[in-house]
Amino acid sequence: MTTGDDVEVIVVGAGLTGLAATAFLAQQGVRVLTVDQHPGTSVHPKARLVNVRSMELYRALGVESEVRAAGEPNRGFQVAGTLAADWEQWIAPPADESDAAGLSPTVAYSCDQQRLEPILLRRARELGATVRFDTTAVLTEPIDGQPTVTLHGKGGEETVVRARFVIAADGARSTIRTRLGIALRGEKVEGESVSAVFRADLEPALRGRQVNAIMCRDAAAFLFARGTENDRSWQLGTYLRPGWEALAPDALSDQLTEIIRAATGLPDLRPVIEDTARWTTGAYVADRFTVGPVFLIGDAIHIMPPYGGFGGNTGVQDAHNLAWKIAAVCRGDATDALLDTYESERRPIVELTVEQALLRSRKTPGQAPPPAQIDAIGIALGFHYGRDGGVPVENPVNPSGEPGTRAPHVLLADGRSTIDLLDPVRFTLIGPHTSRVLRELAEHPTDLVATAAVDASVLDSSQRKRWDGIYETNGTGGLLVRPDGVIQARIETSSDLHDALAMDQSVQGAF
Ligand SMILES: Cc1cc2nc3c(=O)[nH]c(=O)nc-3n(C[C@H](O)[C@H](O)[C@H](O)COP(=O)(O)OP(=O)(O)OC[C@H]3O[C@@H](n4cnc5c(N)ncnc54)[C@H](O)[C@@H]3O)c2cc1C
Structure with missing residues (x-):
């Protein structure tokens, strides 16, 4: 040893x-x-x-x-009977929502x-x-x-x-x-799942259409496109059928080949299965x-x-x-x-x-979301650390700018984002270039806090209102943002800055 x-x-x-x-x-x-x-x-x-x-x-x-x-x-x-059939329902990716609302760079x-x-x-x-x-x-x-x-x-x-x-x-x-x-x-989710990664030419079923994921009802299976267009493989995901538990790998691959044929709607397909995995969840x-x-x-x-x-x-x-x-x-x-x-x-x-x-x-794909379902984009961008009671997520379309939330994206004239101005290693004080506290900090720099002074010409013209609503504070200070991009405090005076680093409730006495 x-x-x-x-x-x-x-x-x-x-x-x-x-x-x-x-x-x-x-x-x-x-x-x-x-x-x-x-x-x-x-x-x-x-x-x-x-x-x-x-x-x-x-x-x-x-x-x-x-x-x-x-x-x-x-x-x-997509949701359909098979990959080859007409696709019946399209569920938009969360990317579209965030892009449309201009929530992120x-x-x-x-x-x-x-x-x-x-x-x-x-x-x-x-x-x-x-x-x-x-x-x-x-x-x-x-x-x-x-x-x-x-x-x-x-x-x-x-x-x-x-x-x-x-x-x-x-x-x-x-x-x-x-x-x-x-x-x-917590609780177990009943049943066992099985997946198979395979290669096959699915163009006869796709006929020029593009898909990321599709629920194929006729086979009770999902198909996922894997890799990229230049190096395409596919993944079948389905439940382990009764009687499959004890199957040797080759016999399991034979069964999965049948499900792949049913899911794609290509009964003569000869997929090359590269890997299989069985998993349970909870x-x-x-x-x-x-x-x-x-x-x-x-x-x-x-x-x-x-x-x-x-x-x-x-x-x-x-x-x-x-x-x-x-x-x-x-x-x-x-x-x-x-x-x-x-x-x-x-x-x-x-x-x-x-x-x-x-x-x-617990939801059938394509079914309307139950009332308790929160948009994925809210969980990804609207998290609210340290929120007192209630759901710890806010709507990122209307960010509160409160401590514990993500410092929101505001588009800059050069195509970058306010998020790009934040230091990933140090705290950043971000605010208008006229801010007194920012100027003082620039004159007496500390290792702990970087500065990002933004003047109106740096902002994309469509973003002025958004910037004012979130970052302008009262014009004298700015937002103190942690190295992980989360707002630590709204700062109006130098003593606010001192307090935020030394006495924030969630980090009491930590700095
Ligand atoms: C079918 C499927 C689809 C999924 N799709 C998504 C998705 O789209 N998006 C998403 O975000 N998540 C998805 N997930 C979940 C995601 O794959 C897991 O959450 C993720 O792999 C967890 O990463 P991990 O590093 O915590 O654990 P793991 O990936 O399990 O890694 C743990 C590592 O620790 C190593 N290890 C364990 N013990 C030791 C030890 N004592 N010494 C040394 N090494 C050790 C293991 O070798 C392993 O490499 C999916 C999961 C499944 C099954």
Whole structure:
């Protein structure tokens, strides 16, 4: 057994959320080591919908264009008897809603998880993170009060690594969650699902039409377009039929071939099945997201049906909420009290999202949404951390600009967004260029707060009213925005700024 170099953060799991956490931490300058038991990133495509908030985070990470190049625009959802039949109903993608309302400088996108993860991996390494595969981590007894992880390499070698913080991004079957005695609460969704990734020429059924996803009623199955137009594969998703449980892989592939033929409406199709997977799901939230210096993110703390494409996006947003807080504590800018806000802020959003995914799983595709259903765009962009009671989401079309909400997008004359002016590592005070507090801060700069002074000529002419309503405050101050793009406080005087950094209720005494 050897003792490894100690790092500030160890991330266990290099799946979607572990890699996102790694990249966000590295962007903040944190020394991070990430390990995964698998030989590389995911192979079976699971997540495809990258919601508009995740796209904003990838934009700030500098990989938005890579994600777009690896995926394709989201074209929504069709309902029909078969792929070959006339399509009966089109369900618009959430991207259209956000685009139409001008809510973001980017849009939701379709990018397969197994294409997205290598982008995050490359960026994390470029930013200085160490990521090791073929390495299984076990949380062991703390040494000198610091969390300790024993790493088991493929060749049997063992390394003990101490860190200031551990992030468990080890998925739905999280062994760290079990070791810490954290229970999951929720309910199982009955039944088992099966999916098959296959290649086939479906043009005879498509006849020039384009589709992202289609519910094929005659086969009780979904078909998802995977990859891109230049490298197209397909995925069938359906329920495991009675009698299939004990089938050998080849026999299961034969059954799935029949379902693919029924779903496509092409009875002679000879699909090449590349991979199959069986999975069950449920709607569960962990009792705790944190135990001392160990933080859990992603599927380790929330499991939800895939309807709505929320799972991975929620985990990426957990990672983003946590990364800057850990970085602030590692740098000595904040006390550990700031870290308590990870669970208090994320829990209401996570619980709501799991509830919403469950609601969608119970609905027949194409049916009108039940009254309790909240628009996906509201969950993605309208989250409200620290809201007192009620639903922790506001309508992002009319943003309140209140502390705890996302600093809204206002279009600039050069095509960029106010969101692009925010510093992803430091707080940003953003407001009119005439603002007294902004001028004072520019004259006496601090490491903690960047400034973004906006004058009318920088704004797109259609955006003046929107800017005034959100960012103008009383003309003397501005909005103080956290490194994760969430409004910390409305600032009117220098002493407001001091108070916001030192005495914000949710971060009391943290700075
Ligand atoms: C069919 C389907 C469709 C979906 N569609 C969407 C979608 O459109 N949009 C969306 O956002 N989400 C979607 N999801 C959900 C999404 O795939 C998951 O939420 C996401 O993969 C969770 O990421 P994670 O990193 O938390 O966990 P995982 O992806 O499970 O990664 C955990 C990682 O930890 C590693 N690990 C575990 N234990 C250890 C250990 N002890 N040591 C080292 N490594 C360890 C594992 O090897 C694994 O790589 C879908 C899911 C399914 C099944």
